[in-house]
Amino acid sequence: MEKKTQLVHLKDGTSLLVPFILITSLFFLWGFAHSILDVLNKHFQDALGITKTKSALVQAVVYGGYFLMALPAGAIIRRWGYRTGVLTGLLLYGTGALLFIPGGSLQSFGFFLFSLFVIGCGLTCLETAANPYVTVLGEPAAAERRINLAQAFNGLGWICGPLVGGFFLFAENSESNISLPYAIIGVVVLLVALVFSRIRLPEINPQVTKDPEKKATGENHRTDLWKQQNFTYGLITLFLYVAAQTGINSFFINYATEQAGISAHEASIWLSFGGMGLFMLGRMGGSWLMGYLQPEKLLALCASGATLAMLAVIFLSGEMGLSGFFLCFLCESIMFPTIFALAIRGLDEQTKRASSFLIMSIVGGAVAPVLMGYIADTTTMALGFIVPLVCFVEIGCFAMGYKRVKS
Known part of the structure; x- marks a missing residue:
């Protein structure tokens, strides 16, 4: 009972359960937006x-x-607060999704890319606001557990994305319709924006633990931030994690159809219920395990498992190679929220600014798929997964070398 209370309560006993539930609902929305991309590729x-x-x-x-x-x-959030950041993100996300309606008529790849870029800008605002906000909605010691629990609902979005996308785009005996799923999600997102426009979110400021001598001398916060080894190493590690996750998800269907001989529709179902189902369960289980095991130790174990999984994908074939993905999805589950929380641990009033740079590192997802696609076009699809393999090795190094600090 004590652990549950600490999870969403401040030290003075103030309950933050309602804002936690509201913000957690956003995690589903951007999980859906990311996972449906993996169906769009094919x-x-x-x-x-x-x-x-x-x-x-x-x-x-x-x-x-x-x-x-x-x-x-990050500048919007620092100036006007978390709620404004959330609203900005929802409006951009909803607008970009509704642009798929004219995009379906134009059938222009360039126009689709522009629509997705608008969605990406909206997701950036949501993640920049929601990820750090969840870490401060309770006891600092439970930050990693709290963000993993919230990210479990992100995992639910990852399940729904391939399922919905596969139904509309790969279902047999029916014409693919790319506009309808985006039109529905666009309307839903704008309705959520209306809800958030009518509520107030408490602004929680992390406790300041900086050396008072540094504060008195006015030491530059920008310099301080980049001197924090956990943050700078975490920034690189988050870049590589998102690169690995995005590359794996982007080409799972290609691997399944080319190496295991199953249809694209069937592969999208496996990705949804199998891969993303394990991904969600892993985050829920990881949140529980962190009540007994230090987050960096659990991260090291998961990185080791993901490395072995990628070796299976590269060097095995058929069902054996495909099974490596499912071990990888389970091991990946806790990585993003754990790396994020470890990187900002102990940064105090610099948390919002640090979060902006960490969210910026998500650009790793733009690099890996292009590199893996080039390797697949010139060699084999299986060999392309050497890219996430290298990323997981580095994630393991970050976890094992993490220097724990008080939050």
């Missing part, structure tokens, strides 16, 4: 006759939006 290859390398631009423009929008999003 759809555009078939419908528009483009290469794997070119289809990877789907991820590149969305994650490129993270790179360009992260600092402006």
